Amino acid sequence: MCLAKLPNERKLTLCRKYYMAGFAFLPFMWAINAIWFLNEAFWAPPYPEQKQIRRYVIVSGVGALLWLVGLISWVVVFQQNRSVWGATADYMSFIIPKGVP
Amino acid sequence: MAAVVSCVNRLLAHIFVLLVVLMDVNGNRVKHKIYEDIQGDMACFKRFNGTQEIGCTSKFSGNIGVVHVVESKEDLVWVYQRGPHQPYVLAITPRFLTSEVLKEAQNSGKVSGVVVMVEENKLDLPGGFSGETHCPNHELGLYNDSSQSEYSGYCWKEPWNPNGTSLLYMSWSFPIFLIDNETSINNIRDYYKTFNEPGTDGEPRSWPLCCMELKSNMFGTTNTEVCMRRRTIATSVFQPVNFCDPLSDYNIWGSVKPMNSSEVTPEKSVIIVAARMDAATMFDNISPGANSAISGMVTLLAAAGALYNLKDDIMKSEVEKNVLFVLYQGETWGYIGSSRMVWNMEKGDFPFKHQEDETDQISQMNLTHIDSFIELAQVGQGMTPVGSHLFLHTDPISNVDPEIGNETDTLLNLLEKYANSSGNVKFERANGDAPLPPASFQSFLKRVNISGVVITDHRDEFKNSYYESIFDDYRNVKYTSENESQETDMYHKHISRVAGVLASALYTRLTGNSKVIKADEKLTDDLLYCYMKNFSCQMFRDYGDRLPRDLFSDKPAKMYVSVKGGEGSRTTLTHLVFAKLLGEKVELNETKCKTESLNQVHQLYYFASLNNGTCVMSTVRKTEAMSPAFLIKDYNWQSGEYSTWTESGWQLTKAMIFLKPSVAEEVGLVCGGIASLLLSLALVYFMNSRADLLFGLTTPPAPC
Numbered sequence: 001m002c003l004a005k006l007p008n009e010r011k012l013t014l015c016r017k018y019y020m021a022g023f024a025f026l027p028f029m030w031a032i033n034a035i036w037f038l039n040e041a042f043w044a045p046p047y048p049e050q051k052q053i054r055r056y057v058i059v060s061g062v063g064a065l066l067w068l069v070g071l072i073s074w075v076v077v078f079q080q081n082r083s084v085w086g087a088t089a090d091y092m093s094f095i096i097p098k099g100v101p
Numbered sequence: 102m103a104a105v106v107s108c109v110n111r112l113l114a115h116i117f118v119l120l121v122v123l124m125d126v127n128g129n130r131v132k133h134k135i136y137e138d139i140q141g142d143m144a145c146f147k148r149f150n151g152t153q154e155i156g157c158t159s160k161f162s163g164n165i166g167v168v169h170v171v172e173s174k175e176d177l178v179w180v181y182q183r184g185p186h187q188p189y190v191l192a193i194t195p196r197f198l199t200s201e202v203l204k205e206a207q208n209s210g211k212v213s214g215v216v217v218m219v220e221e222n223k224l225d226l227p228g229g230f231s232g233e234t235h236c237p238n239h240e241l242g243l244y245n246d247s248s249q250s251e252y253s254g255y256c257w258k259e260p261w262n263p264n265g266t267s268l269l270y271m272s273w274s275f276p277i278f279l280i281d282n283e284t285s286i287n288n289i290r291d292y293y294k295t296f297n298e299p300g301t302d303g304e305p306r307s308w309p310l311c312c313m314e315l316k317s318n319m320f321g322t323t324n325t326e327v328c329m330r331r332r333t334i335a336t337s338v339f340q341p342v343n344f345c346d347p348l349s350d351y352n353i354w355g356s357v358k359p360m361n362s363s364e365v366t367p368e369k370s371v372i373i374v375a376a377r378m379d380a381a382t383m384f385d386n387i388s389p390g391a392n393s394a395i396s397g398m399v400t401l402l403a404a405a406g407a408l409y410n411l412k413d414d415i416m417k418s419e420v421e422k423n424v425l426f427v428l429y430q431g432e433t434w435g436y437i438g439s440s441r442m443v444w445n446m447e448k449g450d451f452p453f454k455h456q457e458d459e460t461d462q463i464s465q466m467n468l469t470h471i472d473s474f475i476e477l478a479q480v481g482q483g484m485t486p487v488g489s490h491l492f493l494h495t496d497p498i499s500n501v502d503p504e505i506g507n508e509t510d511t512l513l514n515l516l517e518k519y520a521n522s523s524g525n526v527k528f529e530r531a532n533g534d535a536p537l538p539p540a541s542f543q544s545f546l547k548r549v550n551i552s553g554v555v556i557t558d559h560r561d562e563f564k565n566s567y568y569e570s571i572f573d574d575y576r577n578v579k580y581t582s583e584n585e586s587q588e589t590d591m592y593h594k595h596i597s598r599v600a601g602v603l604a605s606a607l608y609t610r611l612t613g614n615s616k617v618i619k620a621d622e623k624l625t626d627d628l629l630y631c632y633m634k635n636f637s638c639q640m641f642r643d644y645g646d647r648l649p650r651d652l653f654s655d656k657p658a659k660m661y662v663s664v665k666g667g668e669g670s671r672t673t674l675t676h677l678v679f680a681k682l683l684g685e686k687v688e689l690n691e692t693k694c695k696t697e698s699l700n701q702v703h704q705l706y707y708f709a710s711l712n713n714g715t716c717v718m719s720t721v722r723k724t725e726a727m728s729p730a731f732l733i734k735d736y737n738w739q740s741g742e743y744s745t746w747t748e749s750g751w752q753l754t755k756a757m758i759f760l761k762p763s764v765a766e767e768v769g770l771v772c773g774g775i776a777s778l779l780l781s782l783a784l785v786y787f788m789n790s791r792a793d794l795l796f797g798l799t800t801p802p803a804p805c
Contacts, residue, residue, distance in 0.1 A: 096331050098320040
């Protein structure tokens, strides 16, 4: 879908949909939203809905970034402590690596 | 003319295609041009118990190192002090398989693997070598440190196994492989001489050097608790990985008189005659156990056969005694088989849970039914120039009870009487104030006070200096038969003599009458030959004619207990031979000769190769020998009550040698490859864009 060809109000609804969907623990929605609408929010010639789109894009972007940081830190912490946490860590794992404590 | 030429061309083309097909068009894979496989089926693997892991593992992709053959101490020093091409794979002779050498290798950080080259003909035997500890099975035995018995410290002062290195119970960070294939050993030595051997002044050789890759990556880690838990989790999410499996197989046992549940078994009426049927080494696919397992096991089988020949007398007798012959499995690893039997007896479901609706079923047995216990431990090295000299060990704790003490005394007297009357067997009482040597009997004494004796070839420390090692083979017990039944061999006569004395004593206990019984020497020799020298011997092939051919190899039997679905062939064959020895022929044809239920008093066995088809009815059967620890819900793995040994799973074990060029040459080769790829791409692009100029074509060629 080419955003440039859409009417402005459709752009706003679409952006809002992605924004709302992100709250359902779907950080990818926010990431896509932020990247996809980046141009519309900041560099496209001004139009009335742009202000709102910009807000959604900023919140989505920050949200996605926070998720990313959170996930990476969790992965690092988990992998570092997997053997120390023992049974708890094993029950949290879906695939347990072979031959590693 | 043109037609003829084209015809000839076609014919030539056909011949060419035919030639190509006839010649090997499969081609040699590059891999096979680089690597040469060497024997890799005898790798050291990991095992776990409740608290630790033992054994070896390689990295996931295998360990690589420069081969260095170690013939003397100086070769080791050279590797640690001068060798510039680390990591090294040490190719050692058995003399260097000691914990000191391996520890030094591990600590040096310069060793990525070890191969042990065992040459059949020029065997370089160490003076004494046992992988076990000084006190085998001490922790799960009767006199363990937490038992607070006055004998708990005895073994540490007077070790049973002074040659023990504990090598079996150590954990190594590199793979260790055993190689006994002559071609493989020669390959290693030849390549080493040609490429790796340092100069006379110790000058290291330059690249290319012969390297070895050892692959034996183990799935399990840490301890039994962790790997069993992970196995359960992995299965629950449909990712079945055998991180580890409990050591498990079967106890095989049978009674002389049938035990029917319709008749009451009197208390203190069953004499258990036991031996263990497993041995271990740190390597896969080799566990000869000639003295540690086979000596006692064959004595038991021979005694059972000799006694059962007199079954008519025994059945007629009014004496209410019975003999239960039991071969225990997994005793090396914390008395797995015997502790399981005791556990089942205590729960009241030995051998099986009582079925209300079945009439023909074997009666239940519990600990109160046991009269006494006779165990054949290591008896192989009790051979003297004139006969046999063995020792009778008793338990000082239970014999404090005067009743038990008297019973034990009677038993010893009986055995001594028949030993004396045989002329060339001497049974000597071991130190009465010493604890029992490692024995299955200890599992029973942990729970119940019964009289009993453990028969061994040693009074104090083991005579067997290769206990639980790869050298505990036929040479260790001086067995000399080259093929089945040779008269010159003395060892099978020794085993037969001991079996005869035992059978005579048992006969007296069963009937009240005296009789001197001789065991069948041909049978013992056949059995010894099959177990110790050639598993695919005629006897085993006859008995196991229904088993797949590939179970039979011409090597000695592998006595390791293994895991479920592991090496069951030795158990199956022992079971069949045992059934035949303790069974009688019945006139049933092949289709009718089938047992309906394991609970039945008599089991039926069909041997197609014996006398054109024989159906044997016997009380011999097998029951599971897996530690109760794996069956008790929420068992505390650290409690030390039952054996918790498991074996890691692995994908494959493999060893290869190859020539490795210097790092500079390797990098140069890869860079050169990449450069030539980029160059060719650039060239093609250039030619494509300038095609008209280069080839002088302005218009595409017209269709012909």
